[in-house]
Amino acid sequence: xxxxxxxxxxxxxxxxxxxxxxxxxxxxxxxxxxxxxxxxxxxxxxxxxxxxxxxxxxxxxxxx
Numbered sequence: 001x002x003x004x005x006x007x008x009x010x011x012x013x014x015x016x017x018x019x020x021x022x023x024x025x026x027x028x029x030x031x032x033x034x035x036x037x038x039x040x041x042x043x044x045x046x047x048x049x050x051x052x053x054x055x056x057x058x059x060x061x062x063x064x
Contacts, residue, residue: 014039 018024018036025033034042051057 017026018039022036025035026039028034028039028042031038031042048057048060052059
């Protein structure tokens with residue numbers, strides 16, 4: 001329950017940071033500066049990878 005609450009809080013901070021500053025770019029240590037839409041894409045890919053890894057999502061046959 002604590003981890004879920006912390007995740008929800010982190011997502012809200014993420015949304016608010018970009019809502020309050022639409023031009024914001026935040027540095028990613030591998031991909032460089034990412035804007036809101038690039039961070040969304042990164043999170044989608046990252047979470048999908050780990051959810052698949054831990055059996056929470058089925059294996060995907062296509063490369064996204």
